[in-house]
Amino acid sequence: xxxxxxxxxxxxxxxxxxxxxxxxxxxxxxxxxxxxxxxxxxxxxxxxxxxxxxxxxxxxxxxxxxxxxxxxxxxxxxxxxxxxxxxxxxxxxxxxxxxxxxxxxxxxxxxxxxxxxxxxxxxxxxxxxxxxxxxxxxxxxxxxxxxxxxxxxxxxxxxxxxxxxxxxxxxxxxxxx
Amino acid sequence: xxxxxxxxxxxxxxxxxxxxxxxxxxxxxxxxxxxxxxxxxxxxxxxxxxxxxxxxxxxxxxxxxxxxxxxxxxxxxxxxxxxxxxxxxxxxxxxxxxxxxxxxxxxxxxxxxxxxxx
Numbered sequence: 001x002x003x004x005x006x007x008x009x010x011x012x013x014x015x016x017x018x019x020x021x022x023x024x025x026x027x028x029x030x031x032x033x034x035x036x037x038x039x040x041x042x043x044x045x046x047x048x049x050x051x052x053x054x055x056x057x058x059x060x061x062x063x064x065x066x067x068x069x070x071x072x073x074x075x076x077x078x079x080x081x082x083x084x085x086x087x088x089x090x091x092x093x094x095x096x097x098x099x100x101x102x103x104x105x106x107x108x109x110x111x112x113x114x115x116x117x118x119x120x121x122x123x124x125x126x127x128x129x130x131x132x133x134x135x136x137x138x139x140x141x142x143x144x145x146x147x148x149x150x151x152x153x154x155x156x157x158x159x160x161x162x163x164x165x166x167x168x169x170x171x172x173x174x175x176x177x
Numbered sequence: 178x179x180x181x182x183x184x185x186x187x188x189x190x191x192x193x194x195x196x197x198x199x200x201x202x203x204x205x206x207x208x209x210x211x212x213x214x215x216x217x218x219x220x221x222x223x224x225x226x227x228x229x230x231x232x233x234x235x236x237x238x239x240x241x242x243x244x245x246x247x248x249x250x251x252x253x254x255x256x257x258x259x260x261x262x263x264x265x266x267x268x269x270x271x272x273x274x275x276x277x278x279x280x281x282x283x284x285x286x287x288x289x290x291x292x293x294x295x
Contacts, residue, residue, distance in 0.1 A: 107267075108271075109267055109271075155287055156267050156285075156287045157178040157180075157265075157266040157267045157270075157287055158266065158267045158268075159265070159266040159267065159268050163268065167268070167272075
């Protein structure tokens with residue numbers, strides 16, 4: 001390891017940091033950003049210089065590092081702005097998730113008791129205990145009913161969506177029951 | 178998803194079919210053929226089975242296997258054919274089956290497909 005004393009390092013950094021900050025301030029037009037970049041450059045210097053020695057032109061070295069960071073930052077910001085520009089207002093109103101959920105829970109391929117238990121649990125957020133009390137059955141019965149219904153939804157390929165228009169009428173009567 | 182449609186006949190349906198005149202019966206068969214043609218892109222095979230009287234059932238697990246004449250459930254409803262279909266989900270299978278012009282019962286069973294490891 002090259003002998004670079006702590007004092008020397010600190011001295012060089014102090015000597016150039018102010019100058020660097022001013023230069024960066026002019027480039028970025030933003031005081032906080034300039035300060036951040038100086039910090040980054042100084043940190044890089046403290047990592048590299050003890051091992052590699054202090055470069056001939058420490059100010060140029062520091063400025064190069066800071067400039068590279070600044071460009072990265074600008075690129076990121078550009079990217080961000082480009083994405084912001086893609087956003088539109090109003091944001092596409094998402095179909096109410098609950099509606100899809102209700103139609104899935106009340107799919108005719110599930111038994112009536114499973115439909116009700118599943119809807120109360122998943123859509124209304126009742127606990128299995130509350131549902132069991134309402135139906136005057138054991139909690140384990142309801143839990144099992146719900147587990148079985150969920151498994152059937154997955155295994156039998158019951159879709160998670162609001163039915164197409166031509167099916168909507170019959171499916172709605174199922175939901176309203 | 179893959180499903181098998183199990184077509185189930187009832188005594189009543191058999192009697193109706195037998196009572197038909199040749200022309201009427203031909204029309205009934207034609208409707209089934211048409212249905213198959215309409216959904217040909219989703220159908221991946223299947224067969225009509227011979228009558229339930231031709232079935233032989235083997236019961237295993239209790240010592241010596243027991244061979245009996247007839248289907249495994251004695252009932253008025255017997256499986257008379259099957260078709261394997263590939264559709265997006267249960268709703269699509271249901272849409273297909275709703276228009277089935279043959280026997281009065283159809284059971285839709287999802288296949289237990291083990292996905293091959295690539």
